[in-house]
Amino acid sequence: MPQITSTVAPNGLPVHRIQMPGTRTLTALVAFDAGARAEHEEENGIAHFLEHLVFKGGETYDHYRKVNETAERMGGVLNAFTSHSMVAFHITVRAEAAAEALDLLTDFAGRPLLDAQELDKERGVVIQEIARYNDQPSALAEMLLDKAAFGDHPLGRPVLGPAEHLKTFTRDQVVAFRERRWSGRTGGAYLAGAVDHLPDDARLHELFSRFPDIHAPGEVEAAPPPSTDIVVEERDTNQSHLRMAYRPDLDASDPKVRAALTIYGTLLGGSMGSRLFDEIREQRGLAYSVSASTWSLGDITQLQLSAGLDATKTVEAYSRMREIVRELHDDGPTAEEVDRARAYTAGRLVLAFENSGAVARHAASQSILYGEGFDPDTAIAQLDQVTLDDVREVAKRIDPDVASVACVGPQTESDFSNWQ
Numbered sequence: 001m002p003q004i005t006s007t008v009a010p011n012g013l014p015v016h017r018i019q020m021p022g023t024r025t026l027t028a029l030v031a032f033d034a035g036a037r038a039e040h041e042e043e044n045g046i047a048h049f050l051e052h053l054v055f056k057g058g059e060t061y062d063h064y065r066k067v068n069e070t071a072e073r074m075g076g077v078l079n080a081f082t083s084h085s086m087v088a089f090h091i092t093v094r095a096e097a098a099a100e101a102l103d104l105l106t107d108f109a110g111r112p113l114l115d116a117q118e119l120d121k122e123r124g125v126v127i128q129e130i131a132r133y134n135d136q137p138s139a140l141a142e143m144l145l146d147k148a149a150f151g152d153h154p155l156g157r158p159v160l161g162p163a164e165h166l167k168t169f170t171r172d173q174v175v176a177f178r179e180r181r182w183s184g185r186t187g188g189a190y191l192a193g194a195v196d197h198l199p200d201d202a203r204l205h206e207l208f209s210r211f212p213d214i215h216a217p218g219e220v221e222a223a224p225p226p227s228t229d230i231v232v233e234e235r236d237t238n239q240s241h242l243r244m245a246y247r248p249d250l251d252a253s254d255p256k257v258r259a260a261l262t263i264y265g266t267l268l269g270g271s272m273g274s275r276l277f278d279e280i281r282e283q284r285g286l287a288y289s290v291s292a293s294t295w296s297l298g299d300i301t302q303l304q305l306s307a308g309l310d311a312t313k314t315v316e317a318y319s320r321m322r323e324i325v326r327e328l329h330d331d332g333p334t335a336e337e338v339d340r341a342r343a344y345t346a347g348r349l350v351l352a353f354e355n356s357g358a359v360a361r362h363a364a365s366q367s368i369l370y371g372e373g374f375d376p377d378t379a380i381a382q383l384d385q386v387t388l389d390d391v392r393e394v395a396k397r398i399d400p401d402v403a404s405v406a407c408v409g410p411q412t413e414s415d416f417s418n419w420q
Contacts, residue, residue: 002359002376009205011213013184014367018192018359018374026095026193027356028105030211031088031364034181036159037220037297044154045161046169046177048082049126053174054089055080056118058107064118067108076101080109084155085297086368092357095194102199102207110210116171127163137408138308140233141241144406145304148231149245153224155297178212185216190363193356223300230405230413240314240409244305244321249397252296255372259382260390261301265294267333267341267391268324269305274341275324280307286317298369303398311409318405318416326400332392341391346383353380 003019013030036047057063061070071078076093089109093101133139143158150156189208191198198204226247250257269276269292280290287309294303305321307314333341352358353376363374405416 004375007201007205009184009189009208011184011209011211013208013211014188015201015204015208016188016190016363016367016374017195017198018190018363019195020193020356020359023193023354023356024095025092025356026098026101026191026195026197027090027092027360028098028102028189028191029088029090029357029360029364030105030109030187030189030208031086031368032182032187033085033217033368034087034177034187035083035085036157036161037084037154038181038217039154039157039177041152041157042165043173043177044157045126045159045165046174047087047181048159048161049123049166049169050174050178051080051082051087051089052122052126053114053119054109054112056108056115056122057113058109058111059113060107061104062113067104070100070104074101078105082159084159086364088361088364090357090360095197098191098197099199099203102204106207106210110208114171114174119169119171119174123166123169126160127166130160130163130166133160137235137237137239137241141243141306141406141408144231144233144408145243145245145404148229148404148406149227149247149302150224151227151229154221155223179214181217182212183214183216184208184211186368187211188364188367190360192360192363223297226399226402227404228402230416232406232411232413232416233408234410234412235408237409238311240309240311240407240411242307242309242314242318242409243406244318245404246303246325246398246402248301248303248394249399250301250394252299252301253370255370255382256385256390257394258296258301260386260394261294261296261303262383263338263341263345263386264328264333264391264394265292265303266345267337268292268303268328271341271344273344275328275337276305276321279324280317280320284317284320286310286313286320290317290321296369311411314407314409314411315415322400322403325398325403328395329398329400332395333388335388338386338388338391342383342386346380349380349383
């Protein structure tokens with residue numbers, strides 16, 4: 001079992017050491033409840049834009065070249081991500097470089113210069129990123145599904161935002177968002193791996209106090225009711241990219257429920273032994289790529305079905321995929337399916353937790369989204385303890401008739417509106 005110790009920096013930012021015996025790496029990750037869901041409508045895209053801008057330099061490493069070259073001299077892997085839920089910055093290095101890595105990360109992310117000239121350069125880069133995603137049918141289908149499932153709610157807006165917003169964001173707007181949302185009281189620093197080379201608590205607190213000391217921000221907007229909207233981007237292509245989303249009537253705050261939903265997602269479409277893969281791909285040959293996944297945002301859970309397939313087979317695959325969800329709702333999964341999915345899902349998590357970055361990301365998600373502990377062994381045990389009855393209850397809580405649908409391809413909304 002990993003040894004976890006936690007302290008709190010003077011700015012209210014929790015600092016967690018997660019010792020992983022047997023590894024020679026350290027991942028330092030700092031995250032905030034400051035993703036796209038926290039944006040006002042006119043700010044959509046600003047959280048992701050800010051993620052880009054901080055890499056341009058801080059007070060000590062005051063140029064992007066100094067940031068990049070310093071990370072490379074440590075042999076470090078430096079990156080960041082923005083989701084609807086959070087923004088996070090992380091670096092993975094050999095453990096002996098821990099002190100220098102933390103100095104670098106907390107400098108550019110904690111006290112970024114946010115130079116106005118760099119802002120003007122980077123807005124063009126992000127606009128190109130938006131264009132790239134719009135040119136990728138699979139990525140576009142994901143964004144259209146958010147729109148179908150959540151409409152004009154922050155969860156329904158793209159994390160990258162629209163290009164027209166990027167063209168107008170000012171430095172003052174970017175700083176204002178950061179000062180409103182980057183609160184240590186709703187964020188955390190996660191130091192996972194070989195922690196023996198970390199500085200002492202006093203130095204850690206000094207480094208992480210480079211982040212703003214602000215009051216906890218207000219609550220994000222509650223999710224809208226489940227939707228049956230259909231959004232289609234008509235394109236004259238040979239392949240279609242199909243997405244469906246169901247909103248299970250489940251308590252997203254209960255880790256046991258989330259574990260059971262994860263097992264359900266695996267047996268439905270999370271492995272090569274799943275129902276969707278076996279029937280849609282292997283038996284019927286309707287799609288090369290077909291899958292199911294589940295996720296939770298702390299207040300809601302979602303089940304997503306995805307397929308990339310020959311455009312002429314899209315409607316047939318759509319109907320059969322929905323029928324399979326109904327069959328699980330009506331009849332439940334078999335004991336053998338649950339046993340196999342449970343073993344596969346827990347095994348995949350064990351393998352993932354060999355990586356310090358995966359442990360740090362898990363810790364951030366658990367604590368920021370749910371306010372829960374994040375011991376990796378506990379997460380594995382929760383999957384191992386899921387029963388057949390638990391998964392059957394999840395299946396019953398998924399209404400087979402209430403699904404949001406998105407598609408990119410030569411289809412129209414009417415192709416998906418008459419399913420029974």
